[in-house]
Amino acid sequence: MPEPLLLIHGLKKSFATPDGGHQLIVDVPDFSLDAQIQVALAGESGSGKTTFLNLIAGILKPDDGKILLDGADMAMLAESKRDRLRAEKIGYIFQTFNLLQGYTCLENVLLGMAFGKGVDRSFAEGLLKRVGLGDRLHHRPRQLSTGQQQRVAVARALANKPKLVLADEPTGNLDHKNARESLALIREACRENGAALLLVSHDREVLSRFDHVQQLDRINRAAQAEAIV
Amino acid sequence: MNIWRIVFKSLRQHALSTCVTAFSIALAGGLLMSVWAVKQQSQATFTGVNAGFDAVLGARGSKLQLVLNAIFHLEASPGNLAWSDYLDIKKNPSVELAVPLAVGDNYHGYRLVGTLPELFDKAEYSPGKKFELQPGGTMFDPARREGVVGDFVARKMNLKVGDTFHPFHGLIFNEKNQHAETYVVVGILKPSNTPADRVIWIPLEGIQKMSGHDPRAATDVSAVLVKLKAGSAIAGFQMDMMYNKQGNRLTFAWPIGSVMAELFDKIGWFDRVLSLVSYLVAIVATASILAGIYNSMNERRREIAILRALGARRFTIFTAILLEAAMISAIGMAAGFVVYAIIVTVVAGVMRAQTGVVIEPWKFNAVMLWAPAMLVALGALAGIIPAFKAYRTDVAENLTPHS
Numbered sequence: 001m002p003e004p005l006l007l008i009h010g011l012k013k014s015f016a017t018p019d020g021g022h023q024l025i026v027d028v029p030d031f032s033l034d035a036q037i038q039v040a041l042a043g044e045s046g047s048g049k050t051t052f053l054n055l056i057a058g059i060l061k062p063d064d065g066k067i068l069l070d071g072a073d074m075a076m077l078a079e080s081k082r083d084r085l086r087a088e089k090i091g092y093i094f095q096t097f098n099l100l101q102g103y104t105c106l107e108n109v110l111l112g113m114a115f116g117k118g119v120d121r122s123f124a125e126g127l128l129k130r131v132g133l134g135d136r137l138h139h140r141p142r143q144l145s146t147g148q149q150q151r152v153a154v155a156r157a158l159a160n161k162p163k164l165v166l167a168d169e170p171t172g173n174l175d176h177k178n179a180r181e182s183l184a185l186i187r188e189a190c191r192e193n194g195a196a197l198l199l200v201s202h203d204r205e206v207l208s209r210f211d212h213v214q215q216l217d218r219i220n221r222a223a224q225a226e227a228i229v
Numbered sequence: 230m231n232i233w234r235i236v237f238k239s240l241r242q243h244a245l246s247t248c249v250t251a252f253s254i255a256l257a258g259g260l261l262m263s264v265w266a267v268k269q270q271s272q273a274t275f276t277g278v279n280a281g282f283d284a285v286l287g288a289r290g291s292k293l294q295l296v297l298n299a300i301f302h303l304e305a306s307p308g309n310l311a312w313s314d315y316l317d318i319k320k321n322p323s324v325e326l327a328v329p330l331a332v333g334d335n336y337h338g339y340r341l342v343g344t345l346p347e348l349f350d351k352a353e354y355s356p357g358k359k360f361e362l363q364p365g366g367t368m369f370d371p372a373r374r375e376g377v378v379g380d381f382v383a384r385k386m387n388l389k390v391g392d393t394f395h396p397f398h399g400l401i402f403n404e405k406n407q408h409a410e411t412y413v414v415v416g417i418l419k420p421s422n423t424p425a426d427r428v429i430w431i432p433l434e435g436i437q438k439m440s441g442h443d444p445r446a447a448t449d450v451s452a453v454l455v456k457l458k459a460g461s462a463i464a465g466f467q468m469d470m471m472y473n474k475q476g477n478r479l480t481f482a483w484p485i486g487s488v489m490a491e492l493f494d495k496i497g498w499f500d501r502v503l504s505l506v507s508y509l510v511a512i513v514a515t516a517s518i519l520a521g522i523y524n525s526m527n528e529r530r531r532e533i534a535i536l537r538a539l540g541a542r543r544f545t546i547f548t549a550i551l552l553e554a555a556m557i558s559a560i561g562m563a564a565g566f567v568v569y570a571i572i573v574t575v576v577a578g579v580m581r582a583q584t585g586v587v588i589e590p591w592k593f594n595a596v597m598l599w600a601p602a603m604l605v606a607l608g609a610l611a612g613i614i615p616a617f618k619a620y621r622t623d624v625a626e627n628l629t630p631h632s
Contacts, residue, residue, distance in 0.1 A: 054625045059538060080542050087540020098535045098628060102242040107234075114231065115540030156539075 003071070004032040005163055005196050006056065011065035011075075013048075013055055025051050027222040028065070035163065038187060038197040040207050043216030047223040049200040052216070053166045056198070057090050058082030070163055087116035091157030091195065093186065095169035097149045099141040105152045106137040109159050116160035127155040130192075131185060147178035154186055158193050165190050167199040171206055183209060232545060235536070236552045239529075240560075246521045247557055253514035254561025258604050259568025261507035265596035266569070267576050268500045270588040275301075276489045278423060278586060280454060281352045282326075283465065284483035286310065286318055286472065287452040292482035293492055299330055299452035300485060301424045301584055302340050305400060306332050309449035310479055323457055323464030326351055329450035331436035336394055338402040339382045341429045343436030346371060352456065354423050366390050366416025371432040377416040381426040381585060388414050396431075398441055409440050424585030455483075511604060514561070518554050519611040526618050533619050534627035547620040554612025555605050562601040 008031040014024040025048045033039055043049040054060040056067055058074045061082075067074035070089055074082055086092075091112075099108050109124040128137055131151040133144075141149050150170065157165050167186060171179035183206055190197040199206075200216065207213050217223040240247045280300050287295040288308030297304040312329075319327040328351075331343035346368050349360045362368065362377065369375035378388050388394070392414045398406035412431060420426055437447050457464050465483045472481035482488050533546055573590035581587050 051625075057538070059624045059628075080544070083537070083540050083542045086538075092538060094538075094628065096629060098531075098538065100532060100535060102238050102532075107238075111235075111536075112539050115536075115542075115545070 002035070003068075005035040005037075005070060006031075006033040006198070007066070007068040008032065008056070009066045009068075011055060011067060012063045013051055013060060014063055024222045026055060026062075026220055028052065028220050031219055033164070033196055033198055036191075036194055036196050037212065038190065038210060039199070039212040039214060040210035041198065041200040041214055041216045041219070042202065042207050043200055043220075043223070044202050047216045048220050049216055050168055052220065053092075053168050053198070053200060056164075057092055057166055058086045083115070088160055089163045091160065091162040091165040093150075093153050093157045093165065093167040093170045095172040097141075097153040097173075099149055099152055099156075101141055104138045104140055105133055105144070105155075108141070108152055109156045112156040112159035124155070124159060127158055128152070130189065131155045147174055147182060150174060150178070150182045151185060154182070154189055158189055158195065161193055162195050165195045165197045167197065169201055169203075170199065171201065171203060176205075179203070179206065232549055232552065235549050236556055239549070239553050240556060243521075243525055246525065247560070250514070250517050250521045250557050251561035251564060253510075253517050254558050254604055254608065255564035255568050257507060257510040257514040258562045258565030258600055259572060260510055261504075261604075262565065262569045262594075262596050262600045263572035263576065264500070264503040264507050265600070266573060266590075266592075266594045267588065268503075269594060269596075270592065271580065271586070272490075272493050274586050274588055275584075276486045276493070278489075279485040280423065280425065281354045281456065282328075282454040282485065283457045284455040284468070284481055284485065285452050286314065286327075286455055287480050287482070289478055289480050292480055292488045295452060295480055295482045296485055296488045298332065299454060301586070302332075302342065302428050303424075303584060306451040307480070309446055309451060310453070312448040312450065314479060315450055315453050318453055318455060318468075321464075321468070323467075324455055325458045326454075326456040328352065328454045329433055330452045330454065331433050331449070332400065332451045333436055333442065334396040334398055334408065334439060335400055335402055336382075336396055336429055337386060339379075339386065339427060339429055340400060341376070341396050341431050341436065343431050343433040345433055348430075348454070349377075352454075354421055354425065358421070360421060360425060361419045362416040363419050369415055369430065369432055371434065373432070374410055374412045374435060375415040375431070376412045376435075377418060377430045378414055379418050379426040379428045379430070379585075380420040381581070382429055383414075383417045388417070390414055390416060394429075396439065398439075410435075422585075422587040427582075427585040455481075511607065515558075515604075515607040515611045518557050518608050519614060521557075522550065522554055522612060522615040523618065526615055529619070530622050530627040533622045534624045537622070537624040538628060543620045546622070547616045550616035550619045551609055551612040554615070555609035558605045558608025559601075561608075562604055565601070565604075566597075 008028055011026060011028040013026040014022040017023050055062050062075050065075055072085055105128055106124060109127060110119050113119045128134060131154055133151055170186060171182055174182055201207060285295050285299045288310050290307030294304050294307050298306050315329045318324055328345055328348045332340060334341040349368055353359050369377050393411050395411055396408045398408060468481050469483055472479045570590060577588045577590055
């Protein structure tokens with residue numbers, strides 16, 4: 001049986017509170033995700049979903065536990081190596097897109113490549129054409145609609161041919177029609193590029209489109225405790 | 230897409246503050262280079278100008294005043310000396326050439342200097358170079374009211390061969406002091422880039438016997454330019470002793486370069502003040518880089534967080550900010566050369582108009598290397614604090630927009 005792409009064990013992360021204490025936000029005993037599988041995590045606000053994704057992406061360092069991504073333990077790596085691993089193996093789609101406003105669509109995608117496997121202009125252009133923005137390569141984000149900005153973010157997330165795409169409420173800022181189209185695009189693009197998808201959302205319409213849906217408060221014991229409180 | 234692209238994008242995004250800060254660097258760099266270059270060039274030029282002579286003999290007084298008057302045609306004459314004094318030094322076996330000068334009149338502010346034709350025939354104003362006339366001109370006849378006009382004066386006063394002019398009494402132009410005599414321009418000197426370009430040369434007797442001048446001084450001269458024979462360095466010491474130490478009637482200004490160097494020693498404080506001002510401007514400009522980038526850090530935090538989320542390392546961000554600061558300085562210094570060109574061209578023009586001494590604005594000076602290098606390094610140094618702030622940016626906290 002092949003190793004899962006992502007294997008998490010005993011993952012814990014807490015943050016300091018204003019009163020000097022610590023609040024546990026993520027406490028995930030076990031979680032795994034196979035390669036090329038698409039999983040949706042259902043979580044309400046405050047369930048620690050963004051922190052969970054940031055831990056997987058290596059943006060945050062856990063207090064304890066293991067995050068094995070394609071065999072490398074993200075939790076044990078030095079920050080610069082986490083940055084490198086994230087750039088090469090993870091694509092991240094944010095709820096607020098996080099496009100750089102001073103850069104064109106193409107430059108945003110190229111920038112995604114610059115810190116990863118290297119710049120490949122024709123591949124970047126191909127990705128933007130794939131998401132329907134072939135005629136918007138040199139537009140800046142603020143010249144695009146919200147839906148179009150989301151598509152640039154999708155193209156950028158796939159720029160380094162990642163093995164895992166993390167999507168944090170990717171449809172949260174879109175209207176119903178754009179949300180449906182955007183979700184379909186993310187799923188198709190991940191499938192075409194052989195990337196696994198881990199998407200968190202609280203939108204039932206979004207969740208209903210996935211075969212594999214897990215409740216975050218069942219995975220994250222810290223969220224369970226929060227719910228009880 | 231590399232780190233330079235990120236730097237240039239950031240410079241463009243913050244174009245206004247980039248321009249303002251670069252402008253202050255340009256002023257600082259331009260000022261610093263100008264002060265330095267003008268100081269060195271003018272010092273080298275003024276101490277190097279001697280009209281081809283080693284010494285000046287004149288009335289008792291300041292050596293500096295004597296040199297300024299006889300060589301640079303500035304300042305008033307310290308007084309007259311008798312014709313016999315001229316003949317005495319001319320006969321000295323160590324003297325190769327002695328040429329008398331007489332001053333006291335002007336033409337619209339440009340000095341008339343009376344002298345003998347041998348100043349033009351025998352003297353070399355710099356090694357191998359004698360004063361030459363422009364085509365169509367001749368040397369003045371010592372017995373006639375004729376003049377040879379320096380190139381600068383000819384251009385400024387639009388004087389041509391065949392023109393006539395009336396001298397004015399004194400060294401400062403006053404239209405009420407016009408002499409009755411009429412002089413004819415018989416020649417225009419080719420440019421020599423020396424103070425001689427700013428003078429109208431007439432026969433010695435012309436000044437001595439000009440109407441209205443004291444008839445008792447009709448044979449006096451204002452100064453004697455002295456060229457010693459080659460290998461007669463000791464003669465300079467002997468004459469210095471004879472005229473300056475043992476005698477009390479005349480002054481022997483020797484060597485001319487040392488007299489001028491004393492002037493620069495005396496006004497050295499002015500150079501130092503100017504240098505200090507330009508260093509202060511450089512420090513203020515550097516501080517403005519620091520303040521400009523540091524203040525923009527708040528609005529850049531999200532951008533930095535995004536770059537980090539895309540995989541940029543902390544050190545990459547740190548380097549990008551440092552390079553941005555250095556680039557602002559580099560852009561400023563590029564513009565600083567324009568500021569330098571403007572300042573030095575203006576100063577060179579004023580200096581030429583006032584003294585006849587020519588400095589070359591684009592002559593290489595080491596300051597053109599070390600000043601830009603220093604300011605770019607200072608700029609990069611100023612970038613360290615904001616770069617460190619960028620280095621410490623919390624990615625997770627800043628990925629979400631703050632309203």
